[in-house]
Amino acid sequence: MATNVSLTSGALASGGVRDATTDQQRLASADLCAYFGSSAAIRGITLAVPDRSVTAIIGPSGCGKSTFLRCLNRMHETVPGARVEGRVVLTARDGDAFDIYAKGANPVAVRKHIGMVFQRPTPFPTMSIRDNVAAGLKVSANGATSARRTDEVVERALRRAALWEEVKDRLRTSAVALSGGQQQRLCIARALATEPEVILLDEPTASLDPISTQRIEELLHELEREMTIVVVTHNMQQAARVSSRTAFLLNGELIETAPTRQLFTSPSDSRTEAYITGRFG
Amino acid sequence: MSVPAISPSPRPVHRPSDSQRAFAERTLGTVRRRRIVNSIMLSLLFIAAVAATLPLLFILFHLMRLGITSLTPAFFTKMPRPVGEAGGGMANAIVGTLILIGAASAIGLPIGVGAGLYLAERRGARLANVVRYLSDVLNGLPSIVMGIFAWQFLVRPVGHFSALAGAVALGAMMIPMLTRTTEEMVRLVPVALREAALALGYAKWRTSLMIVVRTAAPGIVTGALVAMARIAGETAPLLFTVLGNQFWSVSLGEPIAALPLQIFEYAKSPYEEWHALAWAGALVLISLILVIGVAARFATRERFGAHGD
Numbered sequence: 001m002a003t004n005v006s007l008t009s010g011a012l013a014s015g016g017v018r019d020a021t022t023d024q025q026r027l028a029s030a031d032l033c034a035y036f037g038s039s040a041a042i043r044g045i046t047l048a049v050p051d052r053s054v055t056a057i058i059g060p061s062g063c064g065k066s067t068f069l070r071c072l073n074r075m076h077e078t079v080p081g082a083r084v085e086g087r088v089v090l091t092a093r094d095g096d097a098f099d100i101y102a103k104g105a106n107p108v109a110v111r112k113h114i115g116m117v118f119q120r121p122t123p124f125p126t127m128s129i130r131d132n133v134a135a136g137l138k139v140s141a142n143g144a145t146s147a148r149r150t151d152e153v154v155e156r157a158l159r160r161a162a163l164w165e166e167v168k169d170r171l172r173t174s175a176v177a178l179s180g181g182q183q184q185r186l187c188i189a190r191a192l193a194t195e196p197e198v199i200l201l202d203e204p205t206a207s208l209d210p211i212s213t214q215r216i217e218e219l220l221h222e223l224e225r226e227m228t229i230v231v232v233t234h235n236m237q238q239a240a241r242v243s244s245r246t247a248f249l250l251n252g253e254l255i256e257t258a259p260t261r262q263l264f265t266s267p268s269d270s271r272t273e274a275y276i277t278g279r280f281g
Numbered sequence: 282m283s284v285p286a287i288s289p290s291p292r293p294v295h296r297p298s299d300s301q302r303a304f305a306e307r308t309l310g311t312v313r314r315r316r317i318v319n320s321i322m323l324s325l326l327f328i329a330a331v332a333a334t335l336p337l338l339f340i341l342f343h344l345m346r347l348g349i350t351s352l353t354p355a356f357f358t359k360m361p362r363p364v365g366e367a368g369g370g371m372a373n374a375i376v377g378t379l380i381l382i383g384a385a386s387a388i389g390l391p392i393g394v395g396a397g398l399y400l401a402e403r404r405g406a407r408l409a410n411v412v413r414y415l416s417d418v419l420n421g422l423p424s425i426v427m428g429i430f431a432w433q434f435l436v437r438p439v440g441h442f443s444a445l446a447g448a449v450a451l452g453a454m455m456i457p458m459l460t461r462t463t464e465e466m467v468r469l470v471p472v473a474l475r476e477a478a479l480a481l482g483y484a485k486w487r488t489s490l491m492i493v494v495r496t497a498a499p500g501i502v503t504g505a506l507v508a509m510a511r512i513a514g515e516t517a518p519l520l521f522t523v524l525g526n527q528f529w530s531v532s533l534g535e536p537i538a539a540l541p542l543q544i545f546e547y548a549k550s551p552y553e554e555w556h557a558l559a560w561a562g563a564l565v566l567i568s569l570i571l572v573i574g575v576a577a578r579f580a581t582r583e584r585f586g587a588h589g590d
Contacts, residue, residue, distance in 0.1 A: 073480065075476065075479065075480055078476065078479055080405065108479075108482055108483070108484045109482070111479065111480055111481065111482045112481075112482035115480065115481070116480035118473060118476065118477060118480075120473055122471075122473045122474055122476070122477035124474065124477070124478075124492060124496070125474075125496055126492075126495045126496050126498070135478070135481060136481040136482060139481065139482050139483055139484070139487065140482065187477070190481065191480075191481070194481070194482070
């Protein structure tokens with residue numbers, strides 16, 4: 001727990017300051033293996049995710065890309081029978097490194113630093129738009145804030161998620177009345193409200209129409225300037241559009257990772273080439 | 282809507298062969314037969330659907346006709362009178378039934394909802410499967426058996442009948458109903474919602490309480506109201522426990538009047554005026570159950586905004 005505390009204070013304090021080394025690694029998995037019962041879904045993935053960038057994870061269905069993403073904030077283990085081996089190191093901007101799978105690391109605390117957005121929008125149906133965005137604040141380290149402070153945080157998060165103009169007049173109404181695309185941006189706002197260092201998106205546009213998809217992709221470009229983003233997508237065009245690095249997974253293994261342009265134009269592995277040229281998947 | 286003219290097809294006119302013609306006629310015959318069978322089945326189902334509502338409509342109509350004349354303000358405010366005296370009401374029985382429902386809920390709600398939450402949260406556990414099975418058996422237990430047991434353990438040792446013994450019997454009947462509905466309502470909450478809360482840094486207990494239970498709450502409230510409505514009219518568990526009371530009593534330690542018992546007493550008596558009162562009592566009881574049922578329907582609706590910060 002002690003390491004945890006230093007992570008909290010350091011990382012949150014330096015939230016707005018831009019580092020000298022922009023491609024400093026932020027999140028790195030080392031020999032990560034994930035299992036469902038006795039079957040391995042992820043077989044020893046070592047991948048570094050640079051700071052202030054979008055990293056895309058692509059691969060055919062069932063290749064383990066979602067499972068890998070869920071290992072990065074300790075969500076994988078919430079499934080009964082699931083378990084993880086290996087390390088995932090989160091590096092704060094002040095240089096503190098911290099293995100989220102270290103003995104004594106608290107998964108609940110880890111998830112406060114690494115936000116997540118799922119494939120389908122998941123607004124809490126009993127809460128208003130405002131309360132949805134504020135939901136994470138109630139459990140965050142600088143929790144118990146005044147109603148006024150909460151309103152400020154909610155507005156900021158909704159503005160960052162490009163949803164403020166559409167909902168500012170009905171913050172107290174039900175979140176489930178929003179459209180699917182709005183709900184997904186609400187979920188992004190909810191994840192942003194607690195100022196996580198990293199945000200993981202699991203096929204965030206898979207259930208959305210093209211216009212909502214475009215809005216979310218633009219949003220990722222905005223957010224990229226201040227935080228670390230990992231996005232899983234089965235859509236290669238999307239990976240090419242939004243990411244600066246791309247990792248290709250196949251059968252639970254990392255086949256290749258490279259700057260996105262390089263991976264799509266001159267992949268070094270024949271399997272990557274086969275996938276991106278549409279020969280399988 | 283104007284449809285653009287379609288130029289005639291340049292293809293030659295198709296002349297069906299004999300076998301094609303025969304096939305088309307067979308197909309048409311099949312379609313005709315299916316249409317007829319379909320309309321017959323649909324009519325039968327319609328009759329069944331109407332028949333399903335007939336008992337309730339018949340009972341309501343009958344109760345209205347026979348009970349409404351005795352349903353005076355005195356019925357709600359006055360005590361029962363001895364035979365031969367005009368007037369009199371069932372004030373004590375109405376209040377008694379409300380007290381019994383309240384006391385039974387106080388016993389049954391926490392246990393039933395708690396057990397249901399346990400079953401939903403630990404769905405794979407062996408103990409959960411045992412509890413679920415036993416709860417289903419308890420649900421099927423005849424209510425008279427429940428009454429006899431309450432008598433054996435709560436009336437005989439004490440030496441006298443009491444409202445509490447009846448409330449325990451009714452509360453025990455509520456438990457399995459509540460366990461079942463609570464578990465089902467909680468399981469209806471999508472896993473995605475639970476995961477969304479966990480990913481926000483909610484601890485497991487907080488996720489269960491603040492997100493899952495709150496999302497399932499309207500359904501649980503409905504289940505509670507339905508269970509209350511079910512026990513409101515129970516008579517058998519009360520026969521050996523609360524006994525009934527011709528006088529005013531609101532004490533849990535004393536025998537208490539209850540509408541079902543009062544109806545039972547009056548209906549088996551030989552006096553015409555008591556029969557009329559029994560019909561009125563039945564009407565009040567069924568109205569009470571209907572009111573609870575309507576409340577349950579309202580609770581099922583989206584109850585957004587019914588919470589504070």
